[in-house]
Amino acid sequence: MTAVDPTSPARRGRGRPGYDQAAVLRAAVELFNRKGYDATSIGDLAKELGVTKPAIYHHFDSKEDLLRLALDDALDELTTLVSNASRGNGTAYARLRDVVHRSVEVLVAHQPSVTLLLRIRGNTAVEQEALERRRWLDDRLAALVREAIAEGALRDDVPPDLVSRLLFGMVNSLVEWYRAAGTYDAATVADALVTIAFEGLTRRA
Amino acid sequence: MTAVDPTSPARRGRGRPGYDQAAVLRAAVELFNRKGYDATSIGDLAKELGVTKPAIYHHFDSKEDLLRLALDDALDELTTLVSNASRGNGTAYARLRDVVHRSVEVLVAHQPSVTLLLRIRGNTAVEQEALERRRWLDDRLAALVREAIAEGALRDDVPPDLVSRLLFGMVNSLVEWYRAAGTYDAATVADALVTIAFEGLTRRA
Numbered sequence: 001m002t003a004v005d006p007t008s009p010a011r012r013g014r015g016r017p018g019y020d021q022a023a024v025l026r027a028a029v030e031l032f033n034r035k036g037y038d039a040t041s042i043g044d045l046a047k048e049l050g051v052t053k054p055a056i057y058h059h060f061d062s063k064e065d066l067l068r069l070a071l072d073d074a075l076d077e078l079t080t081l082v083s084n085a086s087r088g089n090g091t092a093y094a095r096l097r098d099v100v101h102r103s104v105e106v107l108v109a110h111q112p113s114v115t116l117l118l119r120i121r122g123n124t125a126v127e128q129e130a131l132e133r134r135r136w137l138d139d140r141l142a143a144l145v146r147e148a149i150a151e152g153a154l155r156d157d158v159p160p161d162l163v164s165r166l167l168f169g170m171v172n173s174l175v176e177w178y179r180a181a182g183t184y185d186a187a188t189v190a191d192a193l194v195t196i197a198f199e200g201l202t203r204r205a
Numbered sequence: 206m207t208a209v210d211p212t213s214p215a216r217r218g219r220g221r222p223g224y225d226q227a228a229v230l231r232a233a234v235e236l237f238n239r240k241g242y243d244a245t246s247i248g249d250l251a252k253e254l255g256v257t258k259p260a261i262y263h264h265f266d267s268k269e270d271l272l273r274l275a276l277d278d279a280l281d282e283l284t285t286l287v288s289n290a291s292r293g294n295g296t297a298y299a300r301l302r303d304v305v306h307r308s309v310e311v312l313v314a315h316q317p318s319v320t321l322l323l324r325i326r327g328n329t330a331v332e333q334e335a336l337e338r339r340r341w342l343d344d345r346l347a348a349l350v351r352e353a354i355a356e357g358a359l360r361d362d363v364p365p366d367l368v369s370r371l372l373f374g375m376v377n378s379l380v381e382w383y384r385a386a387g388t389y390d391a392a393t394v395a396d397a398l399v400t401i402a403f404e405g406l407t408r409r410a
Contacts, residue, residue: 034326039244093407118381121239155400155408162389162397163406169378170371176323177370184367192367195360200405201368202298203360 018051021059025073028066029112037067037116038123064126071120071130074113077106079133082140093153096144097194100171104190107174115175141168167197223256226264233271234317242272242321243328269331276325276335279318282311284338287345298358301349302399305376309395312379320380346373372402 019027027049031040042063046053060066085099107114117134120127142164148154154163170193178189224232232254236245247268251258265271290304312319322339325332347369353359359368375398383394 036241036244039241153408154406155404158397158400159389159393162394163401165382166375166378166398166401167406169382170375172381173371173374173378176377177374184364188364189367192363193371195363196368196371196405197401198405198407199360200401200403201359201372202403202405203358 018055019049024049024056024059025066025069026112029070029116032067032070033112033115033119037063037120037127064124067116067120067124068126070113070116071126074110074117075130075133075137077110078103078114078137081106082137085144086140091153092144092147092151096148096154097198099141099144100167100197101190101194103168103171104174104193105186107171108178108180108186108189111175111178111180114172118172118175138164138168170197223260224254229254229261229264230271230274231317234275234321237272237275238317238320238324242268242325242332269329272321272325272329273331275318275321276331279315279322280335280338280342282315283308283319283342286311287342290349291345296358297349297352297356301353301359302403304346304349305372305402306395306399308373308376309379309398310391312376313383313385313391313394316380316383316385319377323377323380343369343373375402 024045028040028045031045031048035044040063042053042056045066046056049056060069081099081102085095088095117130120130122128122131142161145154145164145167146160149156149160149163174189184192229250233245233250236250236253240249245268247258247261250271251261254261265274286304286307290300293300322335325335327333327336347366350359350369350372351365354361354365354368379394389397
């Protein structure tokens, strides 16, 4: 898939009139998030776009095909990010701060597909596979937290698995309230989140 | 509605055989969370419980009636909590720490109905009203954050509205991962969350 200007809802692809693959996928993700994946049909998507069902099948084999591409959009960059953080140079503490900051930026850049990823329940093989990839990410991040505690850089009076859950729970909460058109850009939100999580809200003398 | 032992799925109510009002409501909330409110019918609920539709209508006028009671279950206790925190004695800082701690405990005690509250999108009048009550809570909590910053107790280098969003985003994330049958009780999770949010993860000498 080629990059598409997200401000342009309708595009021509492969010389065929109508919506190109990226625009259909964007509309599908938006509809899955609004109505739920299970409750959305290819017919609903065609109706939403004002095209026929064959116009959708021109680009995608099935509804699951659309879901797989959307979830890969969310997971591929996060997987690269977390892999690099797990085996990078520097202290675990520095790598953890950095991966939290970058994950906020990835989440903002891919908000619709990450929203979908966080809402799937595992009813299909594609969803199961995505949830397995999510668990892999969670496990790597939890291991990085434990490594930073073992270094003595992170507080050790909170159970490590609660640290991981709460820290990335705060990151994931962004899908519910962050609006790209709002007041704060991704870097400002990432700075705020890292400051709160690592330094705490209490003012120090 | 009277309190019902949550470990007992089927109960007799008002001398009528079958499920009592509380048990039907619990099953409805579980189904709304699993399938989505819009996609769930009274017929689906009857099928789930293995009863007829009139057995549901014996207790509730409509699907919206079930939704209203479920959302009130989530909102009533949170509203009392936030009202008390807004006008209580003590510093804003102490009241904010306390309301964060208590909101974790309320969320754990009412996890299914709070999950529903956090997922509704405002498609019906009942949902609109609940979202309005949620906004009232968010506004009061944001005001308490600003008050704690003005006192000089909370750091002032992060925009106050980002503090509110991220702090209560971390609290709300619990609905996605907390399991009552798991390792940690509500008080332990509340302590961990308050420690991370106010003291930060970085270990201090």
